[in-house]
Amino acid sequence: EPKKDGKKLWAITDFDLGRPLGKGKFGSVYLAREKLSHYVVALKVLFKSQILSSDIEHQVRREVEIQCRLRHPNILRMYGYFHDEKRIYLILEYAKHGALYRLLRLLKKFDEKTAAIYIRDLTKALIYCHQKKVIHRDLKPENLLIGHNWELKIADFGWSVHSPSSRRMTLCGTLDYLSPEMVDSKPHSYAVDIWSLGVLCYELLVGLPPFESTDHSLTYKKIRHVIIKYPDYVSELARDLIGKLLVIKPEDRLPLAKVLKHPWIVQNAPEGTKPPPFDIAEQK
Numbered sequence: 405e406p407k408k409d410g411k412k413l414w415a416i417t418d419f420d421l422g423r424p425l426g427k428g429k430f431g432s433v434y435l436a437r438e439k440l441s442h443y444v445v446a447l448k449v450l451f452k453s454q455i456l457s458s459d460i461e462h463q464v465r466r467e468v469e470i471q472c473r474l475r476h477p478n479i480l481r482m483y484g485y486f487h488d489e490k491r492i493y494l495i496l497e498y499a500k501h502g503a504l505y506r507l508l509r510l511l512k513k514f515d516e517k518t519a520a521i522y523i524r525d526l527t528k529a530l531i532y533c534h535q536k537k538v539i540h541r542d543l544k545p546e547n548l549l550i551g552h553n554w555e556l557k558i559a560d561f562g563w564s565v566h567s568p569s570s571r572r573m574t575l576c577g578t579l580d581y582l583s584p585e586m587v588d589s590k591p592h593s594y595a596v597d598i599w600s601l602g603v604l605c606y607e608l609l610v611g612l613p614p615f616e617s618t619d620h621s622l623t624y625k626k627i628r629h630v631i632i633k634y635p636d637y638v639s640e641l642a643r644d645l646i647g648k649l650l651v652i653k654p655e656d657r658l659p660l661a662k663v664l665k666h667p668w669i670v671q672n673a674p675e676g677t678k679p680p681p682f683d684i685a686e687q688k
């Protein structure tokens with residue numbers, strides 16, 4: 405079979421294509437099965453024309469080079485990639501239970517034990533990323549998928565970069581997860597992922613991100629001054645952890661290693677506890 409420096413050269417003819425799993429601006433993701441092994445994957449198909457016209461070729465290249473190198477139970481695997489005349493194909497791990505934001509919308513919010521297990525696992529994945537000098541920069545429920553054991557997987561490294569970076573990012577996604585230094589387009593580092601972890605922790609417990617508001621300038625203001633309101637059901641320990649992550653000065657944010665030792669995590673997500681299964685009805 406065709407090979408290039410030892411690696412198998414994939415082609416679309418190696419796969420049976422299944423149902424679309426979702427559509428994005430630059431392409432779609434399909435369920436797919438490798439013909440010989442019957443291995444099920446998610447095939448992200450991107451259109452070269454769209455990528456070139458939106459000048460995000462460097463972003464796609466970085467997504468591939470970064471995600472192919474990362475091997476962690478809480479990071480979605482990229483097994484390989486190939487292209488033809490019109491399209492680029494990314495061969496990704498298939499996450500059986502879809503995106504976390506869908507589960508969050510269905511359940512409204514998670515109990516403190518479930519949220520703590522998710523935050524514990526994401527913290528471990530971020531420690532691994534930072535050791536590999538990768539900043540994710542876009543941690544939010546839309547980019548978190550759920551595997552067959554209900555474990556969280558960080559996906560979509562399209563916005564990740566090698567640290568340190570001051571790349572201006574065109575604000576296309578939600579502002580809710582932007583850290584103060586990114587809002588002010590200052591050079592940013594690993595600490596932006598620690599900030600996002602704090603935003604995510606709040607959103608898992610409350611169902612809405614902490615700085616959400618109708619108009620952008622108000623969201624920016626709330627981020628810059630860390631204006632947070634907690635519903636009374638959020639425990640003191642959870643508030644304490646979130647308060648140590650959502651800190652203006654990047655260097656003052658709680659280091660990831662200390663997150664794993666925080667009493668809210670230790671008490672609610674002791675080592676070995678696994679995420680609960682959810683019997684979400686298969687809505688057609």
Ligand SMILES: Clc1ccc(CN2CCN(c3c(Br)cnc4[nH]c(-c5ccc(CN6CCOCC6)cc5)nc34)CC2)cc1
Pocket residue numbers: 425426427428429430431432433446448449450496497498499500501502503549559684685686687
């Ligand atoms: Cl170019 C582009 C196109 C689309 C998207 C948005 N998604 C990004 C994540 N995609 C998935 C990836 Br990558 C890997 N594994 C997946 N698994 C799923 C998935 C799995 C199951 C469902 C349906 N279930 C219905 C019942 O409840 C549970 C969910 C829906 C989606 N989506 C993905 C799906 C598409 C991002 C970029």
